[in-house]
Amino acid sequence: MKKIIEINEEYACNGVPACDRYSVVTQIGVHITPAPKAYIKCEISVPKEEDLVPLTGILSDLLRRRIIANSPGFANIVAQVLANSRDPDIAAKITPYLGKCSIPTEILDDIRAHKDWAYWTALISLYGTLEVVQAQLQSVKRAFEKVPGVKVSSQLFSGPPGESLKATVISEAPEVLPQTGRPTLASLAFLNVKEPGGGHVAFAPIIPPSGRELYEWYLEAKQTTTEAGFNFLADFHLFARYVIAINLVMFTGSEQKEMNTLLRRLTDQTTKRGFSEYRTHVSVKTMCPEKANDVHFSEYRTHVSFVDNVASHHSFNNSAQRKLMMSLKDMLDPKGILSPGKSGIWNSEG
Structure with missing residues (x-):
């Protein structure tokens, strides 16, 4: 069956029905990426x-340039330290600070030096035939040659001759950042670092893929986060034309007030830089609607209680996208009986 919907890098309405915002369910063929003949897991x-x-x-x-096809994810030293918090040596150094204040920079530097860890680690994957992925890997290595101290490590997996590679034979170990299509809950272990069953919230603005802009935002957000008593755990996801820069804030039950205050400060700072949020906690969704209008940015998604408020900010080009959505809603659901108002989309006479 032909591919029905194609998500692309340019502005389009294609992604709207793909996200099921109209609550219309049909039996259709879904374009699925074929299993590759070979796969390279690469760490930079x-x-x-x-x-x-x-x-x-x-x-x-x-x-x-389409040398790599998946979306790289990268994390900082804080993520690596907390991921290995059960290591006795690491636990002894960070436990005095958990739930009380941020882990001091000198402690993180000491752990990094002792373990010979990098400050930033990026994960990418290469998929295709054996010849193609090997050539792509060489292109990746050449691109990073100019960065002092960089390390590029890789693992090659290939299927039997004439057959595709099966994800289940690559590794039994769960992936913190899934690269082979196998879902995992391994990363939930992070929630127990401060206390069993701890909470977390992700502050995640969308930032242009300029390293300089991302770094300047990161330094400011990191300072704000550490001053509030939390560590900046970077969980950045890079795409061709933007970065979802997640600041994963983990907190205990007694830190909810401080967490809420932190998110409000981060929202204010990020809005002043002209960046929009990809997702955020429901309690700060309606915090700066007037600023969102000023810079024509708004939320990517929100709690059902705030969908109309968020949709009201989508005013670019005389609310062209919103009018298009309403027209599609009128065509697909003229009576307005399928989840009326879902994602802020109503019929034109609703």
């Missing part, structure tokens, strides 16, 4: 905090 690490600039710039360029 850089030693310095400021290396976020070339790391972002090079990876986004490789994405736009």
